[in-house]
Amino acid sequence: NAGVMQNPRHLVRRRGQEARLRCSPMKGHSHVYWYRQLPEEGLKFMVYLQKENIIDESGMPKERFSAEFPKEGPSILRIQQVVRGDSAAYFCASSPTRGSFYGYTFGSGTRLTVV
């Protein structure tokens, strides 16, 4: 029973390029959450998605960032025209139900470095 799978583990992008981060939730989990951890800070909520729906994107920057969770396949966090300030660890979590943190499981993260 694999946990939450994130790939790539490490991603290096030049300024202005696009970054795509993927998250496959645990089997049976249909709720996905993305968090970002900047250096020396805690995790900050970005977006909550269910299959084919964005439920809460209150933590997403207004520009350049988008997320999706299609009917088939992993959830994708997309960052267009990356800047140095986007360098961070991006964590995905999944859960089997909404409104409960029981079973809320994090992946190992993708470390994005913008050079």
Place this chain on the structure above:
Amino acid sequence: DQQVKQNSPSLSVQEGRISILNCDYTNSMFDYFLWYKKYPAEGPTFLISISSIKDKNEDGRFTVFLNKSAKHLSLHIVPSQPGDSAVYFCAASAGKTDKLIFGTGTRLQVFP
């Protein structure tokens, strides 16, 4: 606006002793609190939680205490073991929200 604060960035404790990690919050709407443990290059791992209707929850060596009037919670680890060395994050949620608000973490080092 940091709603969840962990004012001690690091803590060093001898093996076998008690580790006490503290967390303060400002939002009185928070009604559920969790502690996560994080090793380098890994995601946070759930440790223990507490609902605002309780003031204590215990699970083996880990106990979380909640003082709602002071908006303060603490995690006690007894006895501390070297494998407990990690960064510990306090997190909180409010009502039916689906997101967690995290503190900045406390790095615990347990030495022999």
